[in-house]
Amino acid sequence: MSPAKRQSVWAIYAWCRRTDELVDGPASAITTPETLTLWEKQLESIFAGHPLDNYDVALVDTIQRFPLDIQPFRDMIAGQEMDLYRSRYETFEDLYLYCYRVAGTVGLMSTTIMGIDKSIYTAPWHRQQEPYLPTEEAIALGIANQLTNILRDVGEDARRGRIYIPLEDLAKFNYTEQDFFKGIVDDRWRSLMRFEIERARQFYAQADKGISYLAADARWPVWSASMLYEQILDVIERNDYDVFSQRAYVRQLQKLRTLPKAWMRSQVL
Numbered sequence: 201m202s203p204a205k206r207q208s209v210w211a212i213y214a215w216c217r218r219t220d221e222l223v224d225g226p227a228s229a230i231t232t233p234e235t236l237t238l239w240e241k242q243l244e245s246i247f248a249g250h251p252l253d254n255y256d257v258a259l260v261d262t263i264q265r266f267p268l269d270i271q272p273f274r275d276m277i278a279g280q281e282m283d284l285y286r287s288r289y290e291t292f293e294d295l296y297l298y299c300y301r302v303a304g305t306v307g308l309m310s311t312t313i314m315g316i317d318k319s320i321y322t323a324p325w326h327r328q329q330e331p332y333l334p335t336e337e338a339i340a341l342g343i344a345n346q347l348t349n350i351l352r353d354v355g356e357d358a359r360r361g362r363i364y365i366p367l368e369d370l371a372k373f374n375y376t377e378q379d380f381f382k383g384i385v386d387d388r389w390r391s392l393m394r395f396e397i398e399r400a401r402q403f404y405a406q407a408d409k410g411i412s413y414l415a416a417d418a419r420w421p422v423w424s425a426s427m428l429y430e431q432i433l434d435v436i437e438r439n440d441y442d443v444f445s446q447r448a449y450v451r452q453l454q455k456l457r458t459l460p461k462a463w464m465r466s467q468v469l
Contacts, residue, residue, distance in 0.1 A: 201314070201417045204265060208313045211258035216306055218255065219276055223283045236281050243273050266313050272305035279305070287362045292399075295366050300339060303346035307338030314418035337410025341426060344403035348432050351396055354443040358383065365396060383444035393441040397433050404430045412468070419466035427462050428455055 201209070222231050222239060242252055247270050251257045262268065279301025289295040316331055350357075350364040357364060358381055370376065373392040375384075404426060411422050428450055435448035450458075 201421060205313055205315075205418070207258070208262040208265060209310060211255075211262040212306070212309050212313070214255050215259050215273070216276065216309075219280055220302075223280045231284065233281060233284060236277050236284075240274060240277050243270065243277070262313070268309065268312055272308040275301045276305045289364060289366050291368050292366045295364065296343065298364075299343045299346040303349075304339035304342035307340075307342040308335060311335060311338040311414070314422070315415040316413050317415050317419075332413050334410025334413045337407045337413075340403045340410075341407035341422075344400050344407055344426075345429050347396070347400040347403065348429055351393065351400065351436060351443060352432055352448050355383070355445065355447065358444065365392070369395065385440070385442045385444065390441045393436065393443075397436065400433060401430070411466075416466075420463050423462040423465045424459055427458050427465075431458065 219239065222228065222235060242256070245252060246256050246259050247263060249260055249264075251260045279298055282298050282301065286298075289298065311333065316333055318331055354365070363370075363377065363380055365380075367377075369392060370380065373388045373395070375388045375392055379389070407426060411419055411426070414422060431450045431454065432448050435450060436443060439446055439448055
């Protein structure tokens with residue numbers, strides 16, 4: 201990507217990271233809803249062009265370069281607030297809202313910066329006349345990534361008393377909260393995990409359909425991120441779905457092998 205795009209993506213990442221650390225960082229124990237209200241007021245100051253620190257300056261510069269909407273940023277703060285008072289999700293519909301707020305929003309923020317490849321609309325085989333901004337696919341990638349995070353971090357979340365897998369899914373496979381906190385890996389758990397992994401992969405598949413619409417210089421990094429993150433699901437499967445006692449991660453060599461494949465996919469419209 202161009203230097204301007206890279207710097208702007210970094211500015212968004214830094215803001216998202218700081219927002220996440222309010223509820224998951226070292227000082228999260230003292231975070232209250234009022235803390236997040238103040239953080240949202242600081243966000244409004246940023247969008248008004250009044251930064252309070254150097255990180256804010258970077259985001260102000262990004263807003264001046266690209267037509268960012270404040271709403272996804274507000275939605276992310278609302279998602280972090282959910283972690284202050286929720287440790288269970290009854291249905292996938294409930295979880296979807298959380299995933300959209302904490303991760304789907306990142307797709308919306310980033311897509312505006314990455315831009316679209318308008319040249320594809322001049323191709324003789326392309327029937328669509330109006331440029332298409334793949335916002336739904338961007339949200340889908342965020343959802344897929346967050347679902348992957350949830351499955352990868354089951355053990356860590358269990359130790360914190362949290363269950364992000366929908367309770368309706370646990371019930372569907374006759375797997376109880378008590379089983380969850382005991383870290384039982386049996387056929388019920390494996391079936392449940394297969395179900396959750398398949399759902400995540402469906403969101404990756406939806407997201408993949410939108411990457412070709414992105415500007416040429418953005419497609420490789422997005423393909424790389426998507427392919428590498430989806431491979432975490434493969435590792436979970438190879439670990440026999442034991443996410444209680446081991447954390448799934450993609451090894452460095454596998455990452456290096458994936459990058460050329462991602463580049464090749466980025467060249468295909």
